[in-house]
Amino acid sequence: MTTPPDTTLAPVVAPLRGTRLTLRGATLGRPGAPVLDGVDLDVVPGEILAVVGPSGCGKSTLLRTLAGLLPSLGGDVTQDGENITAPRADRALIFQDDALLPWRSVRANVELPLAIRGVTRAARRAVAESWLERVGLAGHSAKFPHRISGGQRQRVQLARALAGEPRAVLMDEPFGALDAQTRAGMQQLLVDVLRGTGATVVFVTHDVDEALFLGDRIALLGTDRVLDVPRPRDREAHGDPATVALRRTVLESLGT
Incomplete structure (x- = not known):
């Protein structure tokens, strides 16, 4: 008798649904030490919102x-109209530090959010292998984090975040520690991998050119301004008058 295939979670990556993240009159920070006050921001489903601002302005706090790691001190912070009060599986957070578990293989790290959800071993392995292939690490699944480069570890972290099918991906300067060439490659990889997923992305960066390349819009933290980015997305468009003007505006907001 033939055993039917395990279809608990298919290896083919299904499109993800984006989600709306909204702040209305929000005060953010820790009790007794607010960092941001009166924040109004609306992140629409499926967009990449780049967030820039000077050091210490509250980008990571946002x-x-x-x-859901920090409760708001006032105002409203919601996901699709529901208050955000705690972490949730459909919101993935990616840090500059790759935060991989050193005792787990590359594949086992990617499988982690699926294992936590109780997905069967065969199904989560298939999904992990699928995502590793998408991020260009198909031949590295059995390695441990210390045996791969920093850029490769960030690819693993991206695969791990998306394997859990989040509706929102929150990225805190994830490429800041990479050299210029690796960073550019990761930026392009992020755009390519996210294409078609529908996930909403909030990408915090201090790099203006990174914000211009990745963002559909740019939020200037500490101001009420959210600016549209000219499209189509193209690195060679940095000399386009509209892009030059936007870059100047962002730099002025940073005081540079």
């Missing part, structure tokens, strides 16, 4: 609040 991201941790959206992740």
Whole structure:
């Protein structure tokens, strides 16, 4: 008798649904030490919102609040109209530090969110292998994190985040520690991998050119301004008058 295939979670990556993240009059920070006050922001489903601002302005605080790690001190912080009060599986957080578990293989790290959900071993292995292939690490699944480069570890972290099928991906300067060439490659990989998933992305960066390349819009934290980014997305468009003007506006908001 032939055993039917395990279809608990198919290896083919299904499109993800984006989600709306909204802040209305929000005060963010820790009790007694607010960092941001009166924040109004609406992140629409499926967009990449790049968030820039000077050091110490609260970019990471914003991201941790959206992740549910920090409760808001006032105002409203919601996902699809529901208050964000705690972490949830459909919001993935990616840090600059890859945060991989050193005692787990590359594949086992990617499988982690699926294992936590109780997905069967065969199904989660298939999904992990599928995502590793998408991020260009198909031949590295059995390696451990210390045997791969920093850029490769960030690819693993991205695969792990998306394997759990989040509706929102919150990224805290994930490419900041990479060299320029690896960073550019990771930026392009992020765009390519996210294409078609529908996931909503909030990408915090201090790099203006990174924000211009990745973002559909750019939020200037500490102001009420959210700016549209000219499209189509193209690195060679950095000399386009509209892009030059936008870059100048962002730099002025940073005081540079």
